[in-house]
Amino acid sequence: MIDFFIDGRSGVPPYLQIVHQVRQAILLGRLRVGDQLPPVREVVSKIAINPNTVFKAYRDLEHLGVVEMRQGHGTFVRRAPRQVSSSELAAMRRSLLRWMKSAREAGLDPDSIRALFTETFQEAQRARAETA
């Protein structure tokens, strides 16, 4: 079983923080397939958060196929999210480094590079959300 925490200053909605923490715990092996997530009642009495927030997080995780809610029994880890192989990660990292090099050569300073990345990232997320 794991404990959740909410970072009030992160700007990330609390339900998303719970979603991230569950996925993180699975990636790091602290939660395995078949493990139970803490019951909603237990989460809210520990961290004083609205029960609907926890329900929403668990439902989201169910939509993602990460967990399964069994009526009257609880919420269980169904499968690990797709693991990205280390060679795939390394390849993506190399292409990102190439992009950063070209950005510097074009005259962008580190702040502008970061801003451009964040902006593009958010735009892509929005576009994805809209098509979905």
Next chain:
Amino acid sequence: MTEIVMAEGLGKRYGGQWALRDCTLQVRSQRAVALVGPNGAGKTTLLQLLAGLLRPSEGWVRVAGGAPFQEAGRVLPHVAFVAQEQPLYRDFTGAELLTLGAHMNPRWDDRLVRERLRSLGVPLDRPVARLSGGQRSQVALALSLAKQAELVLLDEPLASLDPLARQEFLQTLMETLSEAPMTLVLSSHIVGELERVCDWLIILTAAYVQLSVSIEEALATHQRVVGPASRLDTLASFAEVIVATETPRQTTAVVRTSGSIFDPAWEVHPMTLEEIVLAYLTQARSPSRRQGWDAAV
């Protein structure tokens, strides 16, 4: 889901002074509502109208399908109200208050409330006057929850509590919310501590409801924008301007809009709930400006 609270044009006047005006609201059941506003904004008046303690001066309000003041006998079994000063009988012990509650309320859950107070370490054999502020709040909360009301109204429940007592109070409250189908309304002049426990926000300033939306929607639709000077008219054409400041070079504003702002002239920043509330409170401080914006829109 049904509406547990409905109000239209609801107002309360004390002499020539309006404490609440033109209040139109719907609250769905099983929401947890943060009622936020500065002192004297009308929060307590609204809660007292919902609890049937005041007769509306204008408009109407329905709670659980009835008028709380005119049909008190029908409505009040569904409503629990804890006033700001937690007016308990101070010479009574916790146990005596529980006995009293059990005799006065048909749906009283005695076992649950005793267990809860015991697990919190609140001594039931001591007069309430000799409990700590945190313990007294827990007794008042326990009494209001034992009633198993559908609508629980708590007026500034956290104001007199230290941080640890606040945490314990909110834990008890959320635990109950996860177990029982009830609607909660908590008033406060600070939104920060209610943000996590509530899912609906009502901002009340100077007797008027300024905003009544889900917290999610409040966060999604309010933005701080920074742009060129003397462009407030343009801004007001595609967004509702809540507050704005201008310098000869730049316009800074808090806006409410359902869409995205694509105009590259405006730099857009997300806002925290606390900043959003503050913007409305600032707006209330300068009523003439508010009218100005309305005219501009």
